[in-house]
Structures are given as C-alpha cells and as structure tokens.
Amino acid sequence: MPDTSPTRSGPLADVPHEPNVAKPDPILVADEVRRSFGGLTAVDVDHLEVQRGVITAVIGPNGAGKTTFFNLLTGFDSPDHGSWSFNGVELTGQASHQIARKGLVRTFQLTKALSRLTVMDNMKLGAVDQRGERLLSAAFSALWREQEREIEERATEILERFQLLDKKDDYAGELSGGQRKLLEMARALMVGPELILLDEPMAGVNPALVQSLLRHVTQLRDDGMSVIFVEHDMDVVMNISDWVAVLAEGRVIAEGPPASILANPDVISAYLGSDEGADAFLDGE
Amino acid sequence: MDLISVAETALRSAFGPQAAFYALLAIGLNVHYGYTGLLNFGQVGFMLVGAYGVGISVATFGLSLWAGVGVAVILGIGLALLLGAPTLRLRSDYFAITTIAIAEVLRLLVRSSPATDLTGGPFGLQGVAVDFYAINPLSAGLSLGPLSYPVAVTWSLLVTWTLVVLTTVLVALLMRSPWGRVLRAIREDEDAARSLGKNVFSYKMQSLILGGVIGAFGGAMYAIAGSTVNADVFRPQVTFYAYAVLILGGAASRLGPIIGAVIFWFLFSFVQGFVRQAQSADLLPEFFSSGAIGGAALTLTGIGLMLLVVFRPQGIFGNKRELALDA
Numbered sequence: 001m002p003d004t005s006p007t008r009s010g011p012l013a014d015v016p017h018e019p020n021v022a023k024p025d026p027i028l029v030a031d032e033v034r035r036s037f038g039g040l041t042a043v044d045v046d047h048l049e050v051q052r053g054v055i056t057a058v059i060g061p062n063g064a065g066k067t068t069f070f071n072l073l074t075g076f077d078s079p080d081h082g083s084w085s086f087n088g089v090e091l092t093g094q095a096s097h098q099i100a101r102k103g104l105v106r107t108f109q110l111t112k113a114l115s116r117l118t119v120m121d122n123m124k125l126g127a128v129d130q131r132g133e134r135l136l137s138a139a140f141s142a143l144w145r146e147q148e149r150e151i152e153e154r155a156t157e158i159l160e161r162f163q164l165l166d167k168k169d170d171y172a173g174e175l176s177g178g179q180r181k182l183l184e185m186a187r188a189l190m191v192g193p194e195l196i197l198l199d200e201p202m203a204g205v206n207p208a209l210v211q212s213l214l215r216h217v218t219q220l221r222d223d224g225m226s227v228i229f230v231e232h233d234m235d236v237v238m239n240i241s242d243w244v245a246v247l248a249e250g251r252v253i254a255e256g257p258p259a260s261i262l263a264n265p266d267v268i269s270a271y272l273g274s275d276e277g278a279d280a281f282l283d284g285e
Numbered sequence: 286m287d288l289i290s291v292a293e294t295a296l297r298s299a300f301g302p303q304a305a306f307y308a309l310l311a312i313g314l315n316v317h318y319g320y321t322g323l324l325n326f327g328q329v330g331f332m333l334v335g336a337y338g339v340g341i342s343v344a345t346f347g348l349s350l351w352a353g354v355g356v357a358v359i360l361g362i363g364l365a366l367l368l369g370a371p372t373l374r375l376r377s378d379y380f381a382i383t384t385i386a387i388a389e390v391l392r393l394l395v396r397s398s399p400a401t402d403l404t405g406g407p408f409g410l411q412g413v414a415v416d417f418y419a420i421n422p423l424s425a426g427l428s429l430g431p432l433s434y435p436v437a438v439t440w441s442l443l444v445t446w447t448l449v450v451l452t453t454v455l456v457a458l459l460m461r462s463p464w465g466r467v468l469r470a471i472r473e474d475e476d477a478a479r480s481l482g483k484n485v486f487s488y489k490m491q492s493l494i495l496g497g498v499i500g501a502f503g504g505a506m507y508a509i510a511g512s513t514v515n516a517d518v519f520r521p522q523v524t525f526y527a528y529a530v531l532i533l534g535g536a537a538s539r540l541g542p543i544i545g546a547v548i549f550w551f552l553f554s555f556v557q558g559f560v561r562q563a564q565s566a567d568l569l570p571e572f573f574s575s576g577a578i579g580g581a582a583l584t585l586t587g588i589g590l591m592l593l594v595v596f597r598p599q600g601i602f603g604n605k606r607e608l609a610l611d612a
Contacts (some may be wrong), residue, residue, distance in 0.1 A: 027303065068538055074480070076476065076479070076480075095479075095484075096479040097478075097479050097481075097482050097483055097484050097485065098482075100479070100480055100481060100482035101482040105480065105481070105482075106480050107480070108476070108477070108480070112474045112476060112477035112480075114470050114473035114474055114477055115473055115610045116469070116472075116607045116610050117466070117469055117470060117473060121466055121469075121470075124463070124466065125463075125466055125470050125478070125481055125483075126481045128482050130463045131463075132463030132464060132506060133462075133464050133466075133467055133483075134464065135459075135461045135464055135491050135495075138458075138459050138462035138463065138464035138465070139458040139459055139462065141458075141461075141462065144463060145461065148463065150405045158477075159532075170609065171606065171610055173610035174610070187481065188480070190481075191482055220308055236552075252372065264557075
C-alpha cells in the first residue's frame with residue numbers, strides 16, 4: 001500500500017527529468033532488461049524505476065518495444081538478459097501466473113474477454129486463493145460456497161463502479177468493444193493488484209467511453225494502486241499521467257512529467273519522421 | 286423389408302454395451318474438449334490402457350478384478366502425465382498431433398509379437414471377467430418390450446450405465462464449481478487465465494487426467510463386459526466416433542455425451558440393419574456388392590450426422606447462444 005499522497009507534483013517533484021533516474025519509492029525496478037528477436041533488439045532497458053502510487057505512462061513510436069517490455073515484466077515472454085523486482089522481490093524467471101498473484105497484473109492490447117463466460121464469471125475468475133478452484137474440494141460446494149458469495153459481493157461492487165452490473169448475466173462475447181475493455185480492467189482488479197499494467201486501454205474505444213475509462217484509471221491511483229499504461233493518444237497521456245517514460249528502439253530515451261516530455265528534443269526527434277509522431281505532437285500541444 | 290425388427294435391433298444397440306462404452310469415452314472427451322478446449326485425438330489410447338490394465342492384471346498375472354480396475358486407473362493417470370508433460374505447454378495443434386500418435390503407438394505395441402507374453406499380442410487376452418460374472422446378482426435378463434438382453438449382458442450394462450451416471454454427476458458437480466470455471470476460462474483464452482494468476486499448465490493436466498481416467502473406465506468396462514481384450518478394437522476411428530457422439534449430444538453440456546451415445550448407436554445400427562434388409566430384398570443398386578454393405582452403412586450414418594450438424598450445430602443439448610459467440 002502506498003505511503004505517499006498521489007498528487008501530480010507530489011512524490012516526484014524533486015526527481016530530475018532524465019532517463020533511468022531513481023525514484024523515492026519505486027514499486028518496480030528493472031535492470032538491463034534485453035530481448036531481441038533475431039537481429040532486432042526489441043527491448044534494451046538499462047534501468048527503469050516506477051514510482052509507487054502514481055500513474056506512469058509508457059509512450060513511444062510504433063515498434064518501440066512497449067508491449068514487448070510489458071510481456072517481459074509480466075512473465076509472458078522471457079528476456080535474453082536482465083532482472084527486475086517488484087516490491088523488492090525478484091521476479092526474474094517467474095511464471096506469468098506467479099507474477100500476477102504477487103500483485104502485478106496486466107491487461108492486453110487486444111482485449112481478452114472470455115467470450116463464452118458470463119460477465120460475472122469473468123469477474124469471479126479473477127479472485128485468487130479460491131478453495132473451489134482446487135480439484136479435490138471443487139465437487140463439494142459446501143467447502144467453497146461461503147467464499148464464492150464473498151467473491152460475488154466484491155465483483156458486484158466493482159461491476160457497479162464500472163457500470164457493467166446490468167450486464168452481469170450476459171456473455172462477455174456479447175459486450176461492445178469498449179465494455180470489454182472495462183470488463184478486462186474490472187476483472188484485473190479482482191486479483192487485488194498493487195501495480196496494474198494497462199496495454200493501450202483506450203485503443204478501439206469510442207470517444208464517449210474514453211472519458212469514463214480515464215476516470216476509472218485515475219480512480220485506481222486514488223484508491224492507492226500504481227498504474228503503468230501504454231498509450232498512443234497524447235491527449236490521454238497529458239491528461240492523466242503523473243510521469244512519462246519514453247521508449248524508442250527499445251531504450252528509455254526520456255523520463256519526466258508530461259509537460260517536460262513535450263519539450264524534450266530527444267523525444268521530438270524520435271517521433272518526427274513518422275506521421276504518427278507529428279500527429280501525436282500536434283494533438284498534444 | 287421388416288422395418289420394425291430393424292428399429293428394435295437399433296433400439297437395443299442404443300442402450301447396449303457399445304453405447305455405454307462410448308458414453309464414457311465421450312464424457313472424458315467432454316472434459317478435455319468441451320470444457321477445457323484440449324483437442325485430444327487419442328481418447329482411444331486411454332480406453333486401451335484401461336482395457337489392458339484390467340486384461341493384463343487379471344489374465345496375465347492372475348490378480349483380482351478390483352486390482353485390475355485399480356491398475357487401469359493408474360495407467361490412465363500415467364498416460365495423461367506422459368502425454369501432457371511435454372505437450373501441454375505447446376500450442377494446441379502440437380498436443381492434438383501427439384495424442385493421435387501416442388494412441389497408435391500404444392495399439393501397435395500391445396499387438397506386436399514380442400509383447401505376446403504380456404498382452405497376447407495379435408491374439409489378445411481372454412477370460413478377463415470370470416470374477417465379474419461370478420458376482421452377478423441378477424437371476425434374469427432385462428426384458429422390456431424390444432429392450433431385452435441376456436442376463437450376463439444385463440449385468441454388465443447395469444454396471445456400465447451406473448458408471449456413466451456417476452461420472453456424469455461428478456463432471457457436472459466439478460464443472461459448476463470455480464474449478465470448472467477455470468477450465469472454461471482456459472478454453473476461451475489461456476493467456477487471460479494466466480494474467481489472472483491461474484496455473485494453466487496444472488489445470489490442463491488435471492483436466493487431461495480426469496477425462497483420461499473416465500476414458501480408461503470405458504476401456505476397463507469394455508474388457509470386462511466382453512471378457513476379452515483385442516488390440517484391433519483400439520483403432521483411431523474409435524476416437525472419432527466418440528467425437529461424433531459428443532458433438533451430436535452437444536459439447537460442454539452435461540447430458541450431451543449420454544444422449545449423443547444413445548442416438549449415435551441407434552442411428553448407426555438402424556442404418557446397418559436397413560441396408561442389410563434392403564440388400565436381401567434386392568432393392569440396392571448394382572454397385573453395392575455384399576462386401577460394400579459396411580461401407581454403405583457408414584456413409585449413410587455420416588450423411589445423417591452431417592445433417593444433424595448442419596441443422597443443429599450446437600448438438601442436442603448444446604447452447605446455441607454460446608455457439609454463436611464463437612465466430
């Protein structure tokens with residue numbers, strides 16, 4: 001749990017605006033994490049610290065290695081080299097489900113709603129340490145009914161917050177794209193994460209829903225969670241992030257509060273040359 | 286043409302030994318494929334180890350029938366571990382290929398001449414179920430209109446269908462539990478289940494063991510009911526018939542495998558009887574020589590199954606709303 005009050009200029013006010021910089025209270029520390037595919041080095045992060053209790057945006061041009069970096073941190077891919085720790089616990093080499101159980105939970109760029117499960121079942125699945133998930137006790141509902149009821153209560157609260165409660169008995173496959181994004185985020189909360197990694201949470205979501213999604217993300221921080229998210233939309237990044245790390249060609253080339261990033265010449269040169277970069281900056285200015 | 290007697294025979298097979306074994310195989314497959322999404326094309330391999338587990342224990346080593354059933358279960362678990370350990374981490378296609386290969390390897394091994402001392406090789410094993418028929422408490426066979434079976438068959442049917450009901454209840458209890466929810470989540474998207482802290486490999490292995498042991502029970506009852514084991518029975522098409530049974534009844538439904546097995550064997554036997562009668566009444570075209578009757582019956586059964594799948598793709602008990610989400 002965080003011990004800092006998460007205001008935009010709070011804990012990170014005195015941190016210099018430069019890459020690989022140390023933070024006062026890092027929840028995640030990555031060192032020399034490298035991953036290459038054939039001749040292409042997708043990720044080559046020397047040192048990155050993520051502050052507890054704030055929203056950190058990871059941005060970068062297409063192919064900068066953002067998603068690959070997420071996959072490495074959460075055990076969905078293994079690095080060629082490097083180590084990282086979460087809350088001081090070494091995570092290198094751990095399986096993805098073990099990392100999730102430690103409180104580092106991710107969502108996916110391409111939403112993974114479990115289509116042929118109901119919204120409520122999607123939610124309940126997220127709860128950890130369920131007695132009823134053990135084969136030997138599963139057949140005896142008396143052993144897990146009470147816990148299941150508690151889980152359902154918690155799921156109902158979260159669904160209510162995400163305005164999905166009236167959909168709880170629908171199949172997840174029947175939801176709209178934006179609702180699936182909401183469900184995925186809500187489901188991740190059921191795991192009880194301390195740090196949540198959102199991979200392009202706004203991608204493919206209709207603009208009307210973006211505001212509501214943004215509110216949910218800032219709400220996560222206000223509830224004491226740490227958030228890292230990958231995003232292309234500079235408006236979104238400027239709006240809600242407390243700190244921005246810029247990846248280009250797998251390296252962290254800049255860090256700082258959102259305003260400092262826009263003015264950073266390294267970032268501009270990494271983005272410019274691609275249409276996307278020009279657009280992103282025009283939108284952001 | 287005597288369609289009444291054809292229908293009566295078909296009805297007898299619909300509830301007969303074959304239907305009961307296939308119901309067990311399909312219940313196991315339902316755990317694998319219907320609930321977990323594991324494409325197991327080697328279910329007959331589990332049936333084989335079940336049958337030979339009983340057969341070898343009793344006929345070769347002279348152990349008791351109960352010990353034989355215990356060996357069948359242990360072999361079922363062993364096969365699941367052997368099959369799953371190297372392949373369950375891979376993509377599902379690799380798993381599917383491995384299952385069909387291992388089942389064939391097992392069949393060729395048990396029927397090979399060097400294995401004759403143990404498995405009877407190509408001659409198989411006999412006298413497997415003397416103990417079983419010795420404890421038959423029934424004094425007369427079932428006789429319910431056209432549904433009549435000799436006393437020994439009635440006894441083995443009673444035990445096999447009881448096993449079918451018990452495993453169906455067990456699977457239904459497990460699948461409505463949070464454990465079953467994890468399996469269904471894995472079927473939908475493994476990575477999502479992983480990202481929520483579920484040990485996907487372990488759950489897939491548990492599913493493979495559970496469905497495999499149920500398949501091994503099918504094999505054990507097969508060996509017991511016929512009192513013999515013969516390697517030639519365990520050909521790959523057994524698995525595909527079991528899939529037909531499962532899809533007909535409705536994958537991921539509770540009663541699907543049972544109803545599927547009953548309908549499949551009714552249809553199969555009816556078509557066979559019909560073709561045979563039509564041939565003796567000289568109603569068939571020239572190219573159906575007497576040797577091609579089996580093939581003709583299979584073809585017609587296949588067409589019947591295709592029609593069922595076209596007009597009712599979710600199977601008899603499947604959920605149409607769920608199926609529509611697949612696309």
